[in-house]
Amino acid sequence: MSIDSALLKRGNSKCEFCKSDKNLSAYDIPPITQRSLDKSVLVCSSCLHQIKNQDEMEPNHWRCLNDSMWSDVAAVQAMSWRLLSRLSGQGLGWPEELLEILYLEDDVKKWAMSDMRPVDEPTVDINGVPFTVGCSAIMTKDRYITGANFMAKRGWVVKNIGLTNKSTSIDGNLNGFRVVLGTGYLKII
Numbered sequence: 001m002s003i004d005s006a007l008l009k010r011g012n013s014k015c016e017f018c019k020s021d022k023n024l025s026a027y028d029i030p031p032i033t034q035r036s037l038d039k040s041v042l043v044c045s046s047c048l049h050q051i052k053n054q055d056e057m058e059p060n061h062w063r064c065l066n067d068s069m070w071s072d073v074a075a076v077q078a079m080s081w082r083l084l085s086r087l088s089g090q091g092l093g094w095p096e097e098l099l100e101i102l103y104l105e106d107d108v109k110k111w112a113m114s115d116m117r118p119v120d121e122p123t124v125d126i127n128g129v130p131f132t133v134g135c136s137a138i139m140t141k142d143r144y145i146t147g148a149n150f151m152a153k154r155g156w157v158v159k160n161i162g163l164t165n166k167s168t169s170i171d172g173n174l175n176g177f178r179v180v181l182g183t184g185y186l187k188i189i
């Protein structure tokens with residue numbers, strides 16, 4: 001059985017938070033390394049939209065957490081905890097009250113809290129200055145560029161820099177090529 005059909009079965013074809021049966025889909029709870037049933041929840045489009053857009057959460061919609069937090073599915077418990085945490089501190093009162101009585105096993109609590117990560121690490125140069133899209137940097141070391149087969153020399157300028165999916169590298173134009181370079185030998189100019 002695919003994850004999605006197993007999820008539909010587990011949720012009884014209803015959103016695991018508000019019980020709506022409209023526009024259901026799977027939401028994989030971050031951080032995701034690999035999709036699995038245990039790390040997914042079945043959600044309606046309204047819940048999904050608000051999960052993804054924290055600024056647009058309608059507190060009244062999430063009164064449903066009052067029930068969903070007692071689910072015997074760990075993923076629903078963990079996500080309920082996260083959502084209640086998001087709603088707390090806004091003067092509503094009830095999210096804090098629910099958080100107080102919501103009991104989570106240690107590993108579920110740890111998982112729920114793992115979302116409280118700092119913002120993604122910025123990509124910075126050797127002086128700790130963050131790269132911005134389109135900026136230029138100077139090479140502070142000679143570096144052989146494997147993909148393009150040339151030796152880039154200290155003092156060469158990398159132009160039109162773009163960010164990659166890692167905070168330790170950038171891509172940019174160098175010597176007529178588009179290359180990926182480590183940030184450990186670049187100084188923004």
Ligand SMILES: [Zn+2]
Pocket residue numbers: 015016017018019020043044045046047048
């Ligand atoms: Zn829902």
